[in-house]
Amino acid sequence: MxxxxxxxxxxxxKREFMAYFNSPVFYVIVVIFLLATNGFTFFFSRLLxxxxxxxxxxxxVWHPWIYTVLAPAVGMRLWSEEHRLGTIELLMTMPVSPWQxxxxxxxxxxxxxxxxxxxxxxxxxxxxxxxxxxxxxIISGYVASYLYAMACLAVTSAISAFxxxxxxxxxxxxxxxLVIALIGDPGLTQTVVNAVxxxxxxxxxFISYFSFMDHFFEMTKGIFVLRDVLYFVSVIVVALLVxxxxxxxxRA
Amino acid sequence: xxxVKNLIKVFGTKxxxxxxxxxxEKGEVxxxxxxxxxxxxxxxxxxxxxxxxTSGSVNLCGIDMLEEPELAKQRLGYLPENAPLxxxxxxxxxxxxxxxxxxxxxxxxxxxxDRVLDMCFLDSVRNQSVDTLxxxxxxxxxxxQSIIHDPDVLILDEPTDGLDPNQKxxxxxxxxxxxxxxxxxxxxxxxxxxxxxxxxxxxxxRGKVVADGTPESLKKLVPGANSLDEVFRSITxxxxxxxxxx
Numbered sequence: 001m002x003x004x005x006x007x008x009x010x011x012x013x014k015r016e017f018m019a020y021f022n023s024p025v026f027y028v029i030v031v032i033f034l035l036a037t038n039g040f041t042f043f044f045s046r047l048l049x050x051x052x053x054x055x056x057x058x059x060x061v062w063h064p065w066i067y068t069v070l071a072p073a074v075g076m077r078l079w080s081e082e083h084r085l086g087t088i089e090l091l092m093t094m095p096v097s098p099w100q101x102x103x104x105x106x107x108x109x110x111x112x113x114x115x116x117x118x119x120x121x122x123x124x125x126x127x128x129x130x131x132x133x134x135x136x137x138i139i140s141g142y143v144a145s146y147l148y149a150m151a152c153l154a155v156t157s158a159i160s161a162f163x164x165x166x167x168x169x170x171x172x173x174x175x176x177x178l179v180i181a182l183i184g185d186p187g188l189t190q191t192v193v194n195a196v197x198x199x200x201x202x203x204x205x206f207i208s209y210f211s212f213m214d215h216f217f218e219m220t221k222g223i224f225v226l227r228d229v230l231y232f233v234s235v236i237v238v239a240l241l242v243x244x245x246x247x248x249x250x251r252a
Numbered sequence: 253x254x255x256v257k258n259l260i261k262v263f264g265t266k267x268x269x270x271x272x273x274x275x276x277e278k279g280e281v282x283x284x285x286x287x288x289x290x291x292x293x294x295x296x297x298x299x300x301x302x303x304x305x306t307s308g309s310v311n312l313c314g315i316d317m318l319e320e321p322e323l324a325k326q327r328l329g330y331l332p333e334n335a336p337l338x339x340x341x342x343x344x345x346x347x348x349x350x351x352x353x354x355x356x357x358x359x360x361x362x363x364x365x366d367r368v369l370d371m372c373f374l375d376s377v378r379n380q381s382v383d384t385l386x387x388x389x390x391x392x393x394x395x396x397q398s399i400i401h402d403p404d405v406l407i408l409d410e411p412t413d414g415l416d417p418n419q420k421x422x423x424x425x426x427x428x429x430x431x432x433x434x435x436x437x438x439x440x441x442x443x444x445x446x447x448x449x450x451x452x453x454x455x456x457x458r459g460k461v462v463a464d465g466t467p468e469s470l471k472k473l474v475p476g477a478n479s480l481d482e483v484f485r486s487i488t489x490x491x492x493x494x495x496x497x498x
Binding site: 004007008011012014015018021022023085086087090091092093094095096097212251252 | 275297300301302303304321322323325328330332334335337338339340341345350351352353354355357394397
């Protein structure tokens with residue numbers, strides 16, 4: 001990447017990042033995220049009543065469901081807002097390549113999410129205070145959780161490139177993230193396998209392999225497998241490619 | 253400086269721009285006229301590289317827009333229709349963002365912002381949120397953005413839309429002033445504006461160029477016409493006239 005490309009990406013990143021900070025949506029989402037993660041961990045998983053302080057089964061286990069709703073809420077403004085305000089026309093007639101803009105904007109949302117996730121440190125503190133947890137699973141759990149959020153964000157970015165309505169983008173993104181989470185559910189997969197005729201089982205298992213869930217839980221178990229990391233990274237790359245496609249189709 | 257050849261844009265089955273060619277040299281101000289929906293904005297969007305033409309070519313300062321879009325866009329300033337702005341920014345931060353995308357950093361950036369704030373009379377609102385500005389100020393902020401890097405080519409889509417008479421006059425004289433060492437295209441519905449600011453005018457109707465010349469020569473196109481207004485009405489066919497003829 002040339003110097004100019006980095007400067008352009010940074011300029012877009014900076015603008016988008018400040019836009020998050022200047023909007024109440026960011027604060028609302030961070031508060032809801034913290035309430036949800038802490039609430040689920042302490043009240044539903046009853047972290048304090050158990051002898052087992054494994055974060056994987058009591059803390060990270062909730063993250064995919066929280067991200068299914070909250071990542072689209074963060075990402076829905078990325079391109080929808082540009083279409084609605086008409087500023088896309090300004091941005092795309094500046095000497096900026098679509099890729100620099102796409103990456104700059106995605107990074108802004110990604111850093112916002114990093115801040116949100118970092119604010120869950122109290123739970124790690126609680127666990128470390130009460131017991132003596134392995135740091136390995138905690139780190140790989142956080143990496144898995146962050147990658148899951150990034151994948152949902154990238155999907156939202158792709159959908160927002162196609163619509164000028166944030167609401168439409170939000171609903172479709174939530175639906176998409178929900179489906180991609182559900183198809184990996186072992187119970188659900190088994191039900192579908194039982195329902196379909198013989199010989200179709202392979203197809204069902206194949207589809208269920210595309211779910212974020214399997215890859216996520218493998219990682220939260222503390223098994224840091226390159227394969228799962230690559231899976232999430234490739235989901236993100238494909239979603240950003242689709243974002244580019246969406247922007248092109250609007251300008252065609 | 254601006255060379256447009258055989259530009260065609262088709263949306264689905266509708267031909268929005270049909271084989272438009274023209275060129276604008278340095279020192280020329282080209283007025284773009286035409287009824288609503290004639291293809292003015294679509295043509296401008298292709299010249300600025302926002303829309304991809306179905307066929308045809310756009311060349312700015314010797315750089316092909318389709319082959320080297322980023323390079324060509326560096327030479328260009330553009331005021332889109334309705335003057336879009338990021339509503340969460342202040343005037344100064346918006347201009348700063350645009351300056352950065354234009355490759356202006358540090359002291360050059362500050363200087364460029366101060367220059368356009370001064371030129372467009374925006375000093376009093378420099379730290380005001382774009383959201384709270386009146387239409388005239390919004391328009392001038394977006395206009396300021398288009399000249400922040402002092403471009404060779406300036407494309408303005410209805411630059412005087414929504415301004416009061418004083419502001420209109422100011423923008424017109426600014427265009428005329430800048431026209432001396434730039435190539436400028438601007439579209440308008442107001443025909444006096446063409447006579448006041450343009451060295452040449454093009455009339456577009458239904459995607460085709462129907463007249464091209466100096467404001468004086470356009471007046472001679474229609475015998476007996478005293479004003480551009482009459483010329484405009486007789487050579488562009490309003491939908492009502494077509495109905496009558498049918």
